[in-house]
Amino acid sequence: MYFFKLLCVVLVGYASAKSVDLLKQKLPQKKSLHFVPLDRSPKTECGAILNGDFGEFSSPNYPEIYPKNLTDCGYRIVAPSTSKAIRLRFVDFSTEAGNDVVTVYDGADSTATVLATLSGTDLTENQAVITGSGNSLYVSLTTDSSVNDRGFLAQWSLACGSRYTSIKGEIHSPDYPNQYADNLDECYDITAPVGKAVRLEFAEVDTEAGVDFIRVHDGDSEAGDLLAELSGQSAGEVFVSTLSNLYVVFQSNAGGTGKGFIAYYSQLCGNRFAGPSGQVTSPGYPGNYPNNADECYLIEVADDKRILLSFDVFDTEADYDYLEVYDGASEAAPLIQTLSGSAAVADIESTGNSLYLRFVSDYSFRYDGFSATYTEI
Ligand SMILES: [Ca+2]
Ligand SMILES: [Ca+2]
Ligand SMILES: [Ca+2]
Numbered sequence: 001m002y003f004f005k006l007l008c009v010v011l012v013g014y015a016s017a018k019s020v021d022l023l024k025q026k027l028p029q030k031k032s033l034h035f036v037p038l039d040r041s042p043k044t045e046c047g048a049i050l051n052g053d054f055g056e057f058s059s060p061n062y063p064e065i066y067p068k069n070l071t072d073c074g075y076r077i078v079a080p081s082t083s084k085a086i087r088l089r090f091v092d093f094s095t096e097a098g099n100d101v102v103t104v105y106d107g108a109d110s111t112a113t114v115l116a117t118l119s120g121t122d123l124t125e126n127q128a129v130i131t132g133s134g135n136s137l138y139v140s141l142t143t144d145s146s147v148n149d150r151g152f153l154a155q156w157s158l159a160c161g162s163r164y165t166s167i168k169g170e171i172h173s174p175d176y177p178n179q180y181a182d183n184l185d186e187c188y189d190i191t192a193p194v195g196k197a198v199r200l201e202f203a204e205v206d207t208e209a210g211v212d213f214i215r216v217h218d219g220d221s222e223a224g225d226l227l228a229e230l231s232g233q234s235a236g237e238v239f240v241s242t243l244s245n246l247y248v249v250f251q252s253n254a255g256g257t258g259k260g261f262i263a264y265y266s267q268l269c270g271n272r273f274a275g276p277s278g279q280v281t282s283p284g285y286p287g288n289y290p291n292n293a294d295e296c297y298l299i300e301v302a303d304d305k306r307i308l309l310s311f312d313v314f315d316t317e318a319d320y321d322y323l324e325v326y327d328g329a330s331e332a333a334p335l336i337q338t339l340s341g342s343a344a345v346a347d348i349e350s351t352g353n354s355l356y357l358r359f360v361s362d363y364s365f366r367y368d369g370f371s372a373t374y375t376e377i
Pocket of ligand 1: 096099100143144145146147148
């Protein structure tokens, strides 16, 4: 089967390269990981020395065009003495490809090891986020004599060594449920794939009230919005990230302790559907879905209700493009069914008030996909 498909791909590609190109042009644009801020323009000049655990800087004149003929317009980032490394994120990036280049060095100046050489637009998530090995980074922009662009906007923060990337899991204070130590400064970086959100529920908080704190930030560092500062005794607080990260800090002072905390995290889908009824469709529907899709859909109805899911259309490449239906709010829930091909699909009912769908397509052959209606019952 697999060999047959490979053969088909080769034959189709060979026989109609032109129409395949046309198909490719019609694919939806990849979702941008970046944004263009409208009225933020941090005033940072070449040669700036940037101090602190986190902050923001940009190329000269950003978001207006940068000057021509820059030779080593450098920014030195120095975090206070720390055991954590600096992480740099380009939130916006656009330079003349090939000729105007940003270089990131793993140290205080341009004699340090090069971590990245960036140019052009459309940075991938891996290119946009760079983590150094210590508490300094040097970022340099070099431009040539023609064609300038808006340059870059970048943020730096301290990278947390404790990263949690599973579909679900737990975080807790050191030695929990035994008493935590004095003078702790712990971090927890909970990261879901792009397009998903993180949900975090505290099952127990027990700290010295008013002086030992748990802070929950909506982002991938302490630079993210502070959602809550927990201290003393409590339980049951729930947080959901706006994007795909939550960042938790736990700090204790000298003297006075407690059990600390334990919290459970899980990944949620970014495409959320609420309300008593609605329609869920494959990406691009009623057009063909794109290749290499991996989309999730989270349907939630009122607490005491269940969901009836009815398919009006289901048409995918049998065995290669499929839809998984889970009986709950995430892929951690029980799998009800995996649908693929073009046969009629029977109605599906949830046992609780949520359903989670995951649609996956492979690298070739695009079909209509699916259209389904959900109803609260
Ligand atoms: Ca240029
Ligand atoms: Ca204390
Ligand atoms: Ca396919």
